[in-house]
Amino acid sequence: MDYLNKLNPQQREAAIHKEGPLLILAGAGSGKTSTMTHRIAYLIKEEGISPYHILAVTFTNKAAKEMRDRVEDLIGAGVNMWILTFHSACLRILRTYAERIGYSKDFVVYDPTDQKVVIKNCIKEQNVDEKKYPPAYVLSIISDCKEKGISPAKFGQENGDDFKGKTVHGLYAAYENVLKKNNAMDFDDLILRTVQLFEKDDEVLAYYQDRFRYIMVDEYQDTNYMQYRFIKLMAEAHNNICVVGDDDQCIYQWRGADIKNILDFEKDFKNTKVIKLEQNYRSHGNILEAAHSVIENNKGRKHKKLWTDKEEGEKVKYYRAEDEKDEARYIAQEIDRLRTGELKYKDFAILYRTNAQSRTFEEALSARDIPYRVLGGIRYYDRKEIKDIMAYMRLVQNTADDLSLARIINEPKRGIGEKTLEKLRTLASVRNESLFQLLTDEEIVDGLPSKAVESIKEMVATIEQYSLEKENLRVSDIYDGLLVKTGYLKSLEQQDTVEAEGRVENLLEFKSVIYDYENENPQLSLSEFMERIALIAEIDNHDADENAVVLMTMHSAKGLEFPVVFIPGMEDGLFPGWRSLEKPGGIDEERRLCYVGMTRAMQKLYLTSAQLRTLYGKTDYTKESQFLKELDKSLVDGDAIYQKKSMSGTSLNGFPGNYRNPGWSQGGNDGFNSGEIFRPFDQLKYIKENQRTSQSSKGGDYQNGDKVSHSKFGEGLVISVDGSTITIAFDSVGVKKLAKDLAPIKKI
DNA sequence: TGTCCGCTCTTTTTT
DNA sequence: AGAGCGGACA
Secondary structure, X not given: OHHHHHOOHHHHHHHOOOOOOEEEEEOOOOOHHHXXXXXXXXXXXXXXXXXXXXXXXXXXXXXXXXXXXXXXXXXXXXXXXXXXXXXXXXXXXXXXXXXHHOOOOOOEEEOHHHHHHHHHHHHXXXXXXXXXXXXXXXXXXXXXXXXXXXXXXXXXXXHOOOHHHHHHHHHHHHHHHHHHHOOEEEHHHHHHXXXXXXHHOHHHHHHHHHHOOEEEEOOHHHOOHHHHHHHHHHHXXXXXXXXXXXXXXXXXXXXXXXOHHHHOHHHHOOOOEEEEEOEOOOOOHHHHHHHHHHHXXXXXXXXXXXXXXXXXXXXXXXXXXXXXXXXXXXXXXXXXXXHOOOOOHHHEEEEEOOHHHHHHHHHHHHHOOOOEEEOOOOOHHHOHHHHHHHHHHHHHHOOOOHHHHHHHOOOOOOOOOHHHHHHHHHHHHHHOOOHHHHHOOHHHHHOOOHHHHHHHHHHHHHHHHHHHHOOOOOXXXXXXXXXXXXXXXXXXXXXXXXXHHHHHHHHHHHHHHHHHHXXXXXXXXXXXXXXXXXXXXXXXXXXOOOOXXXXXXXXHHOOOOEEEEEEOOOEOEEOOEHHHHHOOOHHHHHHHHHHHHHOOXXXXXXXXXXXXXXXXXXXEEOOEOHHHHHOOHHHEEOOOOOOOOOOOOOOOOOOOOOOOOOOOOOOOOOOOOOOOOOOOOOEEEEOOHHHOOOOOOOHHHOOOXXXXXXXXXXXXXXXXXXXXXXXXXXXXXXXXXXXXXXXOEEEO
16 A cells, blocks of 8 residues: 555545545645545555446546556556546447437537537528527527536427527527437537436436446536536445545636536535645645635635645746737747756746637747647647548448538539539438438439539449448548548649648548557447547647647646746736626636636746737737736736836826826836726727838937827827837827838927 | 638637 | 638639
């Protein structure tokens, strides 16, 4: 039992807990994975429990993999145990028992992109106004319903009174029909249908209850109602349920995660033992304190405070940049400066709120030749060519998948347009057949536009052939065969553009992915492969060994740690995001996200913001994030703020318009006085260089704080001079200008 | 039917 | 700013 010696008393107590409900409140960096894996090892080695009877559920593939690796380290390689994500666990169950709830075993999984296509079709078919009912919005309602177990019928009963409710109900019902008809499930279905299966079929439930006598759930604070049901149903028989979580790290409420699950766990499972893990092994003291000073502002937390016996370390550094370019430049510069010595590129992470922010950093890092890796954003598997070939593969697996057929029927071009497809759809629904079935009817195909006939026949024959032989063929062979025989590859090659070349490259890369899977599992079947792919997230591809700076969202960063962390964009409206302002509890969730971000840092933590930010094509003055104000200032390093041209203490007092200091700033040298009322500029425009070309003024003529007047915008104030670029703020319009273009602007 | 252009619209997080 | 859509045209 030496392996338990590495644990602290609380961790140890949790690890050797055998029976009954256990709630582990594990703060950030408190060694929760270690505790869980040790518990698993303990159950197996000391208590003689078979791995067969243990189930461990996580949210991400990455977490599952890590847990598996670490369990194997403890008890020896090759543990045949269910350590899976919620979705993959449910998928496995459904693959075995789908027929009991009216699905065929070959059902396919629709990802969000597929869902969007389906709902769009429904919207069109029902003549609903897409403007008033945006697909994303309708889907969010549907997803919400599924997480709560509200069927279309029930939704109709509850919301059928008004027009809007009726419309959404109609769409929800239609959506469900399409999925059912296509023998498809979306992500929410995987959980929902499993729960329905359990509720409907005592035999199946009893089987899993008996099988999983010890259940562990990671990141319990992020479970939604249906996931809770899933766990609860299985745990009921033996009541050996151990959940680990941190209410301060609940950052997925927007997606249905119900923080009450963890807050009420003790009420829910009688005789729960609660263990708090409060020692943090990750971060230096100041970082921890700083993070705590922010999260403290949330109400209704389970009280706990992390501590560490590590050194205080450096203070948190804050830098208020001029604009997002300056922000990125600063971060790149700091990385370059620190990279010497102990720290390698891979020890740095830039964690932002939105994926859209990544671009500026990419440019700044490239400019300094700093290797980096962006995670998230467009998923690799969302690329068009990958989706296309996957649609072919899905068809081979399940020819009833009309969505996939519609996607590829004219890809490559086969002369089937919107109209023809529409006709086929109608006919198919009249004959109650799938589109593919319809196309196996020679008469139908012969009736297609003449130039389409041959190529469609070929396509159908190819799919049919592979569909019949899929059991005997390797996935990579099917893949190759499809690429060639469908003409997809050829058509790309004929396009002869850089873009098409890139696509071909991606397709090649995809093939190496297939090879990787096949190497791991030589028996890999098409359906196995498809489902592995379906549930993969970009973050799973994070290779911790690659020596590159990591860029990702704070959401994706949960569970990771880095010696040096940068959190840019600390501005109201961006972080916390403006959308969160409208929702009740929205700010609290953002604050938790901030906490998650900050606690990723081990040694150094940087927060930055930009005074001026261009995002989504619009430039605005920003206000520093309220989270910065909550931060305990004694833990923040003002000296480290790198000096830029200061604004020489100019006050805006008396300046027309009364806006003011965007708020607290460490340097205190941005030229604004703190505490006045800030009125954001209504609008900010960059005047292009070539609009005016008078040479009458030189840059040197202007200094920060100069009052100027402009023929069009009225009076303004110079707020920065950088080389020949002068930024001038007007009452309602800010103008950034080159000195030589200052013709209409006069000093006053 | 396919392509191109210009217009508008959207801006969070993801299994 | 960029994607994605729709309309106009070949």
